[in-house]
Amino acid sequence: xxxxxxxxxxxxxxxxxxxxxxxxxxxxxxxxxxxxxxxxxxxxxxxxxxxxxxxxxxxxxxxxxxxxxxxxxxxxxxxxxxxxxxxxxxxxxxxxxxxxxxxxxxxxxxxxxxxxxxxxxxxxxxxxxxxxxxxxxxxxxxxxxxxxxxxxxxxxxxxxxxxxxxxxxxxxxxxxxxxxxxxxxxxxxxxxxxxxxxxxxxxxxxxxxxxxxxxxxxxxxxxxxxxxxxxxxxxxxxxxxxxxxxxxxxxxxxxxxxxxxxxxxxxxxxx
Amino acid sequence: xxxxxxxxxxxxxxxxxxxxxxxxxxxxxxxxxxxxxxxxxxxxxxxxxxxxxxxxxxxxxxxxxxxxxxxxxxxxxxxxxxxxxxxxxxxxxxxxxxxxxxxxxxxxxxxxxxxxxxxxxxxxxxxxxxxxxxxxxxxxxxxxxxxxxxxxxxxxxxxxxxxxxxxxxxxxxxxxxxxxxxxxxxxxxxxxxxxxxxxxxxxxxxxxxxxxxxxxxxxxxxxxxxxxxxxxxxxxxxxxxxxxxxxxxxxxxxxxxxxxxxxxxxxxxxxxxxxxxxxxxxxxxxxxxxxxxxxxxxxxxxxxxxxxxxxxxxxxxxxxxxxxxxxxxxxxxxxxxxxxxxxxxxxxxxxxxxxxxxxxxxxxxxxxxxxxxxxxxxxxxxxxxxxxxxxxxxxxxxxxxxxxxxxxxxxxxxxxxxxxxxxxxxxxxxxxxxxxxxxxxxxxxxxxxxxxxxxxxxxxxxxxxxxxxxxxxxxxxxxxxxxxxxxxxxxxxxxxxxxxxxxxxxxxxxxxxxxxxxxxxxxxxxxxxxxxxxxxxxxxxxxxxxxxxxxxxxxxxxxxxxxxxxxxxxxxxxxxxxxxxxxxxxxxxxxxxxxxxxxxxxxxxxxxxxxxxxxxxxxxxxxxxxxxxxxxxxxxxxxxxxxxxxxxxxx
Numbered sequence: 001x002x003x004x005x006x007x008x009x010x011x012x013x014x015x016x017x018x019x020x021x022x023x024x025x026x027x028x029x030x031x032x033x034x035x036x037x038x039x040x041x042x043x044x045x046x047x048x049x050x051x052x053x054x055x056x057x058x059x060x061x062x063x064x065x066x067x068x069x070x071x072x073x074x075x076x077x078x079x080x081x082x083x084x085x086x087x088x089x090x091x092x093x094x095x096x097x098x099x100x101x102x103x104x105x106x107x108x109x110x111x112x113x114x115x116x117x118x119x120x121x122x123x124x125x126x127x128x129x130x131x132x133x134x135x136x137x138x139x140x141x142x143x144x145x146x147x148x149x150x151x152x153x154x155x156x157x158x159x160x161x162x163x164x165x166x167x168x169x170x171x172x173x174x175x176x177x178x179x180x181x182x183x184x185x186x187x188x189x190x191x192x193x194x195x196x197x198x199x200x201x202x203x204x205x206x207x208x209x210x211x212x213x214x215x216x217x218x219x220x221x222x223x224x225x226x227x228x229x230x231x232x233x234x235x236x237x238x239x240x241x242x243x244x245x246x247x248x249x250x251x252x253x254x255x256x257x258x259x260x261x262x263x264x265x266x267x268x269x270x271x
Numbered sequence: 272x273x274x275x276x277x278x279x280x281x282x283x284x285x286x287x288x289x290x291x292x293x294x295x296x297x298x299x300x301x302x303x304x305x306x307x308x309x310x311x312x313x314x315x316x317x318x319x320x321x322x323x324x325x326x327x328x329x330x331x332x333x334x335x336x337x338x339x340x341x342x343x344x345x346x347x348x349x350x351x352x353x354x355x356x357x358x359x360x361x362x363x364x365x366x367x368x369x370x371x372x373x374x375x376x377x378x379x380x381x382x383x384x385x386x387x388x389x390x391x392x393x394x395x396x397x398x399x400x401x402x403x404x405x406x407x408x409x410x411x412x413x414x415x416x417x418x419x420x421x422x423x424x425x426x427x428x429x430x431x432x433x434x435x436x437x438x439x440x441x442x443x444x445x446x447x448x449x450x451x452x453x454x455x456x457x458x459x460x461x462x463x464x465x466x467x468x469x470x471x472x473x474x475x476x477x478x479x480x481x482x483x484x485x486x487x488x489x490x491x492x493x494x495x496x497x498x499x500x501x502x503x504x505x506x507x508x509x510x511x512x513x514x515x516x517x518x519x520x521x522x523x524x525x526x527x528x529x530x531x532x533x534x535x536x537x538x539x540x541x542x543x544x545x546x547x548x549x550x551x552x553x554x555x556x557x558x559x560x561x562x563x564x565x566x567x568x569x570x571x572x573x574x575x576x577x578x579x580x581x582x583x584x585x586x587x588x589x590x591x592x593x594x595x596x597x598x599x600x601x602x603x604x605x606x607x608x609x610x611x612x613x614x615x616x617x618x619x620x621x622x623x624x625x626x627x628x629x630x631x632x633x634x635x636x637x638x639x640x641x642x643x644x645x646x647x648x649x650x651x652x653x654x655x656x657x658x659x660x661x662x663x664x665x666x667x668x669x670x671x672x673x674x675x676x677x678x679x680x681x682x683x684x685x686x687x688x689x690x691x692x693x694x695x696x697x698x699x700x701x702x703x704x705x706x707x708x709x710x711x712x713x714x715x716x717x718x719x720x721x722x723x724x725x726x727x728x729x730x731x732x733x734x735x736x737x738x739x740x741x742x743x744x745x746x747x748x749x750x751x752x753x754x755x756x757x758x759x760x761x762x763x764x765x766x767x768x769x770x771x772x773x774x775x776x777x778x779x780x781x782x783x784x785x786x787x788x789x790x791x792x793x794x795x796x797x798x799x800x801x802x803x804x805x806x807x808x809x810x811x812x813x814x815x816x817x818x819x820x821x822x823x824x825x826x827x828x829x830x831x832x833x834x835x836x837x838x839x840x841x842x843x844x845x846x847x848x849x850x851x852x853x854x855x856x857x858x859x860x861x862x863x864x865x866x867x868x869x870x871x872x873x874x875x876x877x878x879x880x881x882x883x884x885x886x887x888x889x890x891x892x893x894x895x896x897x898x899x900x901x902x903x904x905x906x907x908x909x910x911x912x913x914x915x916x917x918x919x920x921x922x
Contacts, residue, residue, distance in 0.1 A: 137311070140311035141311050144311070144312070145311060146422070148538070150312070150537050150538050150540075151537075151538055151540035153312065207426070209425070
């Protein structure tokens with residue numbers, strides 16, 4: 001994978017620390033995610049990858065350290081404020097409203113961009129209706145078409161197979177029109193074909209002119225990580241032990257020892 | 272019911288071509304809707320004027336890129352307006368259209384592109400472009416690859432690639448430089464020019480390219496419409512592969528002759544929903560499609576509450592009774608008519624609506640024979656289903672049922688201007704203005720198929736006292752048991768497949784002591800059944816080998832056996848560990864069994880079935896669509912059908 005031309009820092013994590021009781025989940029982690037890249041976080045279970053994502057999007061408040069998004073310190077902001085700035089994420093275990101349709105779930109992700117108030121929304125005429133149509137158009141053109149979920153748009157999410165639910169979750173995150181996308185194990189539980197589809201979607205989002213989303217990816221499927229990432233950081237017991245292009249990280253002796261060496265069987269690629 | 276279309280019938284003169292008729296239609300119907308495509312959740316209409324514009328500029332664009340009269344233009348992709356624009360444009364520019372199945376494997380694409388000497392390939396999007404680029408090195412005659420769906424295409428730099436809209440831009444430039452060029456190109460065509468090079472799916476050997484002329488196609492469309500008229504206001508849904516002659520028949524020939532509106536579904540996955548939204552007036556589809564519809568109903572039935580099932584059963588019984596009256600051409604007594612009206616209001620009407628058949632006037636089934644059970648079912652729910660018989664070599668159709676003269680076991684009577692005869696050997700031969708010109712680069716096969724203007728079909732059959740054609744399967748597909756009794760495996764297979772639990776059946780028995788079957792269970796229906804019966808399973812393979820599933824299938828086969836003559840009953844069977852798949856070459860792209868291939872591939876398995884053993888180990892290669900191959904190993908159990916030999920014949 002070639003480096004994207006831009007070297008601008010999009011997201012900066014600076015000396016982040018957090019502990020739960022006596023467990024130090026993150027021990028001073030610092031990262032720079034550049035604009036327009038796919039940045040992967042790997043490491044054994046319990047290394048602190050998801051905790052780091054939670055700190056970035058505001059689910060956890062770190063004990064110390066800074067999170068800078070486009071130069072602005074966001075560590076003190078509530079999660080929905082960060083979402084409004086353009087940080088979206090998907091979850092390791094699907095967090096959708098399983099009783100609602102696919103379309104309604106995606107619309108919910110769009111809510112942040114709606115300007116209509118409750119009253120005018122209820123009357124639904126003029127400006128409110130126009131706005132709704134514009135958003136619906138966006139969802140159809142840019143999201144449903146891209147992620148190939150047209151055939152299930154009116155289906156109840158809970159009735160869909162797992163692979164499709166994962167796609168719907170990504171769709172909802174996209175409805176936010178994020179500038180940075182945090183993806184927590186998007187490939188987990190998918191079959192080979194679905195993994196390939198998902199990898200293609202992530203590449204599309206990253207490279208397609210209309211999107212150009214910076215992606216932070218937590219993933220165990222090494223084949224995918226090495227294929228699509230521009231840079232990879234390795235966490236182990238809350239510490240960053242390596243960072244760099246996939247080819248370099250793969251041969252880093254410390255990484256092989258800490259991660260690939262010990263639990264090789266668990267993390268072999270599907271390919 | 273030979274309704275006459277609005278206005279006068281179009282006269283097919285020797286110089287009339289598809290493009291000329293198209294240009295005439297487009298002028299006459301100008302701002303009326305020619306086609307619709309569902310895109311981003313909305314049906315978008317395309318007027319005849321816009322259709323003409325798109326075709327005109329694409330045709331000129333091709334000319335600007337160097338297309339000469341008679342050049343082949345290959346096309347691959349799903350059914351979409353751009354596909355039709357490209358085909359019509361190729362014809363307008365004097366080219367010959369060659370369609371490929373969207374899911375064709377690399378080898379097939381390469382063979383056809385190379386064999387047809389195509390210089391242009393119109394692909395849909397990334398997937399098709401990938402295929403095209405891979406084969407390009409091995410197809411030196413291929414010059415340009417056109418694509419229209421930009422998704423994922425941003426990084427493609429190959430100089431052979433050109434975007435659909437870019438071709439049209441070149442066309443606009445040419446139009447500005449040389450006004451009247453398009454009209455001149457269209458004017459140049461003659462009825463006897465070749466318009467389609469159509470590769471037959473070939474259950475046996477490499478595909479053969481049939482050459483069809485404009486007159487062939489137009490005559491066929493006109494003669495079919497003389498039997499069953501279509502109106503300009505009619506709707507038709509184009510969802511079957513354009514590489515199938517049946518779709519060309521409806522979308523191109525009949526579409527232009529009748530001027531009805533074509534509707535393109537949003538995605539291949541949304542066809543069923545889109546069909547219901549449009550609710551077309553005519554459908555021509557393969558037997559597969561109707562089998563799938565029946566299956567959908569059966570599955571819903573299995574899922575319904577007891578009360579609903581009772582109502583359904585009752586209504587269907589009435590429907591069957593009325594269908595039998597209709598098929599026997601006897602008027603139904605009034606009490607039955609009254610009951611029929613009730614059943615229709617309560618059940619059949621809703622059923623038709625759900626299947627997208629609520630406005631249907633004529634539903635045709637072609638390709639391979641549809642079993643009589645399916646046939647009766649559709650007539651029972653009030654769908655005017657008819658059989659069509661024909662082949663690519665006669666532009667798709669030569670024989671069809673008339674609305675007031677339908678028999679389940681025949682394929683009907685020849686369409687106008689068509690003669691059908693039976694040779695002393697029992698082979699069906701036909702002659703009409705739609706008989707093709709020969710196979711491309713294959714004079715030997717042409718000589719075998721075309722003799723004195725007669726088309727030798729390779730099918731056996733006879734003409735019954737009512738003048739209906741009865742067609743057996745391909746001559747080579749009639750089985751003779753070792754005791755000399757004959758049966759048709761396809762008939763048995765169709766009977767077996769009427770069970771919702773059986774997706775595919777492959778019947779054996781040629782020169783064997785008895786008939787046996789290899790069954791592919793329907794994973795979704797059997798899976799649901801397993802769930803209801805608390806049977807745990809992880810894979811298709813495991814599900815297929817579960818003893819309780821075997822028992823279920825055993826019961827289904829016994830039911831089918833009960834309706835068969837003693838000699839043709841299935842005595843042994845096994846559930847295969849995988850479904851038959853066109854990617855594994857077990858089926859053709861139109862989903863017919865490729866028997867010779869199956870015999871070869873499952874040779875050991877067949878031997879074991881007849882050896883009397885009750886288990887067999889198999890290892891087969893599974894091919895993924897991108898060409899990767901994986902090995903699958905399994906042990907399959909072979910089961911007997913109890914008392915298959917001494918059942919009373921109830922037929």
